[in-house]
Amino acid sequence: MGKETAQKINKSRAIRRLVIWYKRNSAVTSIVDTAASSAATASNVAGNMVSGAGSVVTTASNVASNVAGNVAGNVVSSAESVVNTASSVVSNASTIAKNTLQPLVFDPLKRLQNNDNVLDRVEESQSKRIWIAVDGMGGDYAPGPILEGCLEAISRFPINIKFVGNIEKVKDAAEKTGLAELLENEIDNNRLELIDSGEPIGMNEEATAVRKRKNASINVAMDLVRNNKAEAVYSAGNSGAMMASAIFRIGRLKGIERPAIGALFPTRDQTRPVLVLDVGANTDCKPSYLHQFALLGNVYAKDVLQVRKPRIGLLNIGEEECKGNDLSLKTFELLSSEKSFDFGGNCEGRDVLSGSFDVVVCDGFTGNILLKFLESVGGVLLDILRSELPRGRRGKVGSAFLKSNLLRIKKRLDHAEHGGALLLGVNGICVIGHGSSKSLSVVSALRLAHSAVNHGVMDNLNQLQKLQVLNS
Numbered sequence: 001m002g003k004e005t006a007q008k009i010n011k012s013r014a015i016r017r018l019v020i021w022y023k024r025n026s027a028v029t030s031i032v033d034t035a036a037s038s039a040a041t042a043s044n045v046a047g048n049m050v051s052g053a054g055s056v057v058t059t060a061s062n063v064a065s066n067v068a069g070n071v072a073g074n075v076v077s078s079a080e081s082v083v084n085t086a087s088s089v090v091s092n093a094s095t096i097a098k099n100t101l102q103p104l105v106f107d108p109l110k111r112l113q114n115n116d117n118v119l120d121r122v123e124e125s126q127s128k129r130i131w132i133a134v135d136g137m138g139g140d141y142a143p144g145p146i147l148e149g150c151l152e153a154i155s156r157f158p159i160n161i162k163f164v165g166n167i168e169k170v171k172d173a174a175e176k177t178g179l180a181e182l183l184e185n186e187i188d189n190n191r192l193e194l195i196d197s198g199e200p201i202g203m204n205e206e207a208t209a210v211r212k213r214k215n216a217s218i219n220v221a222m223d224l225v226r227n228n229k230a231e232a233v234y235s236a237g238n239s240g241a242m243m244a245s246a247i248f249r250i251g252r253l254k255g256i257e258r259p260a261i262g263a264l265f266p267t268r269d270q271t272r273p274v275l276v277l278d279v280g281a282n283t284d285c286k287p288s289y290l291h292q293f294a295l296l297g298n299v300y301a302k303d304v305l306q307v308r309k310p311r312i313g314l315l316n317i318g319e320e321e322c323k324g325n326d327l328s329l330k331t332f333e334l335l336s337s338e339k340s341f342d343f344g345g346n347c348e349g350r351d352v353l354s355g356s357f358d359v360v361v362c363d364g365f366t367g368n369i370l371l372k373f374l375e376s377v378g379g380v381l382l383d384i385l386r387s388e389l390p391r392g393r394r395g396k397v398g399s400a401f402l403k404s405n406l407l408r409i410k411k412r413l414d415h416a417e418h419g420g421a422l423l424l425g426v427n428g429i430c431v432i433g434h435g436s437s438k439s440l441s442v443v444s445a446l447r448l449a450h451s452a453v454n455h456g457v458m459d460n461l462n463q464l465q466k467l468q469v470l471n472s
Contacts, residue, residue, distance in 0.1 A: 128158065129158040129159060129160055129191075130158070130159055130160070130231045130232070130450060130453050130454075131159075131160045131161075131162055131224075131229065131230045131231060132159050132160070132161055132162070132230055132231065132232045132233070132234060132446060132449050132450070133162045133164060133195075133221040133222075133224040133225060133229075133230035133232070133233040133234070134146065134150055134161055134162065134163050134164060134221065134233075134234050134235070134446075135164055135165075135200065135217045135218045135221045135233070135234065135235035135236070135237055135242075136150075136163045136164055136165030136170055136217065137164070137165040137166065137169075137197065137199065137200035137217040137237070138200050138201075138217060138218060138235040138236050138237020138238070138242075138433075139235075139236030139237055139433065139435055139436070139437050140203070140236075140435050140436050140437075141436070141437075141438060142165070142200070142236065142237070143165050143166075143169060143170050143173045144173040144174075144176065144177050145437070145438040145439050145442065146236065146437070146442055147163065147170060147173060147174060147177075147179060147183070148177060148179060148438075148439040148442070149437075149438070149439035149440070149441065149442020149443050149445075149446070150163060150192065150442060150446065151179060151182055151183065151186060151192070152439060152442075152443050153442065153443045153446040153447065154186055154191050154192060156443065156447075157446065157447055157450050158450070159446060159449075159450050160190070160191045160192065160193075161186075161191070161192045161193070161446075162192075162193050162195050162221075162224055162229065162230055163192060163193065163194050163195065164195045164197050164217050164220045164221040164224075165194075165195075165196075165197055165217055166196065166197065166198070166199070167194050167196050170194060171183075195220060195221075195224070197215055197216065197217040197219075197220040197221075198213065198215035198216055198217065198220075199213075199216065199217070200216060200217045200218065200237050200238075201213065201216050201217075201218060201237060201238045201241035202238065203237070203238050203435060205238060205241065206240075207238065207240030207241045207243065207244040208244060209241060210241050210244045210245045210248065211244075211248065216241075216245075217235075217237070218235050218237055218238075218241055218242055218245045219245050219249065221233050221235065222242075222245045222246060222249040222250060222428075222430075223249060225249075225250055225428045225429075225430075226249050226250045226428070231429065231453045232428070232429035232430070232431065232449040232450075232452065232453055233246075233428065233429070233430050233431070233449075234420065234430075234431045234433060234442075234445050234446060234449055235430075235431075235432065235433065236420075236432075236433030236434060236435060236437040236441070236442070236445075237435070239261070239280060239281075239432050239435075242423065242430065242432055243259060243261075243281055243423060243426075243432075246259065246423060246426040246428065246430050247259065247426060250426055250427045250428040251426065251427045252425055252426055252427065253425055253426065253427055253461055253462065253464065255292075255464060256292050256296070256425040256464070257286075257288060257289060257292060258281065258282050258285075258289050258292070258425065259281055259423050259424060259425030259426050260277040260278035260281050260282065260289075260292075260293045260296060260297075260364070260423075260424050260425055261277060261278055261279050261280050261281045261364070261367075261421045261422070261423055261424075261432060262275050262276065262277035262278075262279070262296070262297060262300060262421055262422050262424050263275070263276055263277070263279045263367075263371055263421040264276075264421075265352060265353060265374060266353065267353050267354065267355035268353070268354060268355045269355045272305070272307070272355060272358070273305070274352060274353070274355070274357055274358060274359070274360055275297050275300060275301055275305065275358065275359045275360070276315075276352065276359075276360045276361075276362070276367055276370065276371070277293050277296070277297050277359070277360075277361060277362075277367065277424065278293055278361075278362065278363065278364040278367050279364065279367035279368050279370070279371045279421060280364045280367060280368040280371070281364050281423070282363065282364040283363065283364045283365040283368075284363070284365070285327065285363040285364065286327075287327060287330040287331040287333075287334050288334070289363075290314070290327070290331040290334075290335075290361050290362070290363070291331065291334040291335060291338065292425070293361045293424075294312050294314075294335055294338070294341060294343070294359065294361045295338075295340065295341070295464055296424040296425055296461065296464070297310070297312065297359035297361060297424070298310050298312060298340070298341040298359060299457065299460045299461050299463075299464065300359075300422065300424060300457065301358045301359050302460070303452075303455040303456060303457045303460055304448075304451055304452055304455050304457060305358065307358050309342055310341065310342065310358035310359050311342050311344040311356070311357050311358050311359070312335065312341050312342060312343050312344060312357065312358070312359045312360075312361065313343075313344050313345065313346065313347030313351070313356070313357035313359065313360045313361070314328065314331055314332055314335055314343075314345070314346050314347060314360075314361055314362070315346075315347050315348075315349070315352070315360050315361065315362035315366060315367075315370075316328050316332075316346035316347065316348065317348070318346060318348060319345060319346050319348060320346070321336075321345070321346065323346065324346070327363065328346075331361075332345075332346065335361075344356070344357055347360050349370075352370070420432055420433040420434070420437075420441070420444065420445030420448055420449075422448065422452060424461070427458075428458070429449060429452045429453055429457065429458060431445050431446075431448055431449045431452075433445045
């Protein structure tokens with residue numbers, strides 16, 4: 001069955017599921033309304049009974065202290081029993097509403113909106129298995145979580161892993177995390193290979209340390225790409241060291257002065273993220289660097305994000321072309337005169353996540369601040385939403401309805417879901433992971449590497465050298 005046929009079948013099935021959902025909608029809405037009405041009624045009954053009990057107690061106290069006190073005590077006890085019964089009704093109503101509402105009502109178009117579904121799996125199952133070199137010693141928690149993520153990715157995507165690191169430490173970590181048997185199975189199946197190396201370049205070390213320590217894990221991993229033994233490399237270690245190793249070992253693309261780190265940011269449309277570059281490779285930039293970043297980002301957006309005509313934006317403090325510092329003004333002139341892509345003008349900070357642009361270029365200093373800020377937004381937003389939800393039983397009922405939505409919001413804003421950023425401008429596919437990467441981030445990063453290889457990114461990036469601007 002061809003890829004186009006599979007896509008048509010899956011789209012048709014998705015549409016049929018959506019039609020079925022709408023036919024059921026009236027019945028589901030009725031059940032939810034009934035549950036909500038039951039909860040409201042139970043709450044009113046509880047309130048009335050407590051109020052009535054209070055009135056009886058007051059009256060009894062005024063009539064006689066001893067006898068009335070006993071009567072009041074009995075009435076209060078009865079009222080408490082009714083309140084408990086009402087609470088139980090509220091809880092049951094909440095459970096009915098939650099169990100009925102969440103699977104069927106929330107986000108009815110989710111199956112059609114998420115590109116992370118059947119169509120992606122069809123594409124991955126039909127693509128060839130590729131070898132990816134992984135710096136198993138790079139990262140704050142390496143090698144355990146890195147190995148765990150690699151083993152998970154092997155089972156999910158058509159990839160094989162060359163895991164680079166100190167073999168004794170890797171096997172030690174596998175034993176501690178209960179992955180030893182799975183590791184041996186994947187080695188026997190020729191889907192994972194352990195490559196011995198020295199210690200990694202530390203996070204606090206200078207990037208130039210890669211020149212002195214040739215046996216460092218990132219250098220060994222990069223050599224695998226240079227010698228065509230792997231088609232991509234991933235590391236969650238020192239990003240400066242990775243960039244330096246890439247430049248020294250596999251070289252820059254012809255005509256590109258500085259490589260850039262490109263990170264995917266979420267937008268209002270969850271099927272269309274925005275690529276922001278540079279987010280940390282070059283803190284000081286020239287206008288020509290930003291121009292080249294735009295050219296690199298345009299190719300990436302076309303090949304990996306599958307955007308037919310990407311809209312390029314220049315991050316600035318205003319939309320007007322006269323705004324910004326000297327770097328912004330000169331870059332604006334270069335981008336405006338470029339005919340090989342669609343330049344949409346200046347992009348203000350509030351427009352980055354709007355979906356108005358597919359690629360946003362900026363210097364690495366600004367981009368890194370923007371990246372770190374976004375990483376904090378998801379957690380802060382959820383904390384604010386939780387603090388604003390009503391207290392008491394009604395709040396709990398509302399929270400039950402919102403739980404799945406809040407989790408999806410967190411997932412869309414969680415940097416771990418994107419996993420890594422591509423180092424664009426070097427002569428190979430390099431994915432840089434966050435220093436605190438754990439297994440989920442590793443899986444996401446390896447999927448990004450596979451996607452870049454599968455879509456022929458390097459072939460099209462190499463075509464950039466034919467542009468006159470890169471030869472002048």
